[in-house]
Amino acid sequence: xxxxxxxxxxxxxxxxxxxxxxxxxxxxxxxxxxxxxxxxxxxxxxxxxxxxxxxxxxxxxxxxxxxxxxxxxxxxxxxxxxxxxx
Numbered sequence: 001x002x003x004x005x006x007x008x009x010x011x012x013x014x015x016x017x018x019x020x021x022x023x024x025x026x027x028x029x030x031x032x033x034x035x036x037x038x039x040x041x042x043x044x045x046x047x048x049x050x051x052x053x054x055x056x057x058x059x060x061x062x063x064x065x066x067x068x069x070x071x072x073x074x075x076x077x078x079x080x081x082x083x084x085x086x
Contacts (some may be wrong), residue, residue, distance in 0.1 A: 065072065
């Protein structure tokens with residue numbers, strides 16, 4: 001029968017590497033160079049202050065329009081009547 005063998009099968013020999021020249025400082029430098037750096041950490045962090053100011057101004061404008069909508073509508077209708085000859 002093929003493929004069925006009994007008995008002892010030898011294990012492959014292990015590999016033991018001993019470097020002839022080893023520089024621990026060079027190894028540390030290499031590890032630091034290969035260290036993972038997130039892309040978000042590479043670029044400078046920017047503040048969100050301009051966005052905050054823009055949203056604040058938008059809210060102030062919306063509040064102003066809400067309070068003065070009647071006067072604005074009157075002005076627009078008066079201008080439209082003048083513009084279209086009414």
